[in-house]
Amino acid sequence: MSEVATAKFKPRVFSGIQPSGGLTLGNYLGAIKKFVAMQEQGIETVYCIVDMHAITVWQDPAALQRQTRELAAGYLAAGLDPAKSILFNQSQVSAHVELGWVFNCVARMGWMNRMTQWKDKTSGKDAEKASLGLFAYPSLMAADILLYHATHVPVGEDQKQHVELTRDIAAKFNHDYGVEFFPITEPVIEGAATRVMSLRDGTRKMSKSDPSDASRINLTDDADTIAQKIRKAKTDAEPLPETAEGLDARPEAKNLVNIYAALADTSVAAVLGDFAGQGFGAFKPKLADLAVASLSPISTEMSRLMQEPAEIDRILGLGADRADAIARPVMDRTYEIVGMVRSRR
Numbered sequence: 166m167s168e169v170a171t172a173k174f175k176p177r178v179f180s181g182i183q184p185s186g187g188l189t190l191g192n193y194l195g196a197i198k199k200f201v202a203m204q205e206q207g208i209e210t211v212y213c214i215v216d217m218h219a220i221t222v223w224q225d226p227a228a229l230q231r232q233t234r235e236l237a238a239g240y241l242a243a244g245l246d247p248a249k250s251i252l253f254n255q256s257q258v259s260a261h262v263e264l265g266w267v268f269n270c271v272a273r274m275g276w277m278n279r280m281t282q283w284k285d286k287t288s289g290k291d292a293e294k295a296s297l298g299l300f301a302y303p304s305l306m307a308a309d310i311l312l313y314h315a316t317h318v319p320v321g322e323d324q325k326q327h328v329e330l331t332r333d334i335a336a337k338f339n340h341d342y343g344v345e346f347f348p349i350t351e352p353v354i355e356g357a358a359t360r361v362m363s364l365r366d367g368t369r370k371m372s373k374s375d376p377s378d379a380s381r382i383n384l385t386d387d388a389d390t391i392a393q394k395i396r397k398a399k400t401d402a403e404p405l406p407e408t409a410e411g412l413d414a415r416p417e418a419k420n421l422v423n424i425y426a427a428l429a430d431t432s433v434a435a436v437l438g439d440f441a442g443q444g445f446g447a448f449k450p451k452l453a454d455l456a457v458a459s460l461s462p463i464s465t466e467m468s469r470l471m472q473e474p475a476e477i478d479r480i481l482g483l484g485a486d487r488a489d490a491i492a493r494p495v496m497d498r499t500y501e502i503v504g505m506v507r508s509r510r
């Protein structure tokens with residue numbers, strides 16, 4: 166079904182990141198590094214700063230502005246080339262919320278209720294106090310993707326369910342209106358770092374919202390901080406095993422090996438080939454060196470770009486124009502399919 170449905174769509178990659186805090190190593194390895202790799206494969210790539218998603222929870226306006234520019238700087242510093250990829254912030258292309266509304270009317274309450282991120286974010290707390298936007302969040306995400314008829318969406322493991330929901334929304338829209346208008350998008354969740362874990366607890370995801378700064382590496386951390394966080398990362402006393410299966414019951418060890426493999430663009434098996442039998446006393450300094458060598462140039466370039474906010478805004482503006490040129494015709498056709506009278510065009 167999905168192959169038939171995507172066959173008539175030309176390959177196009179879309180993905181997004183929320184400007185709701187600093188970028189972590191998880192965002193870098195799970196998302197941005199792959200975005201840059203896909204940009205180099207000659208596929209059309211569209212990358213978004215999803216500021217409308219960010220405000221589903223409270224954002225201080227001045228902080229949101231700063232974080233939006235910082236995220237743009239992070240994308241650019243990591244190798245995103247605005248001549249090759251479209252880079253923009255969501256609120257500058259109004260079709261996102263327009264299609265999001267149509268999808269609010271396609272998606273079912275029951276589907277939204279089953280979203281694990283919604284359940285996690287409202288568990289134990291009063292769901293009544295969560296914003297309506299937070300509940301509808303995945304429907305806006307489906308709009309982001311389908312507005313570009315995106316065929317592939319690179320994301321970390323935590324976004325898999327949202328991309329599956331996007332497929333359900335596309336299929337229901339196509340079915341209800343008797344069209345084959347939206348593709349059935351494929352998530353791209355590959356490599357060693359689809360779920361980078363906390364440095365303090367290998368069973369929890371590395372996250373910008375974790376209260377402990379030691380739990381994560383931020384893309385803005387300097388070399389000493391990165392090295393120190395890796396040195397202090399929780400581990401166990403065993404040497405590294407010969408095979409990946411030997412890491413199965415050792416979440417912290419597994420996480421550090423995964424991070425190494427992803428940073429070095431190699432496989433877990435290759436890392437274990439080099440380090441099997443060695444303890445963390447030997448492995449951690451090597452990992453710290455690799456992390457510093459990979460991330461320091463990015464943080465240096467980010468700081469430089471942050472001194473040029475007008476240049477960042479210019480790039481986002483041009484990106485928004487290019488994004489709009491793809492999105493607007495899709496939105497107009499959607500209105501026609503749905504039966505809206507469009508007399509002003």
Ligand code: TYM
Nearest residue numbers: 180181182183191192195196215306320321359360361371
């Ligand atoms: P967000 O902003 O939470 O995260 C951005 C991307 O980083 C990945 N990621 C991780 N990957 C591996 N390990 C981690 N610890 C880790 N933490 C974060 C996420 O999986 C994601 O790919 N809903 C999305 C934003 C969004 C979006 C979209 C994504 C809105 N519209 C359309 C794709 C397509 C989110 O909150 O990501």
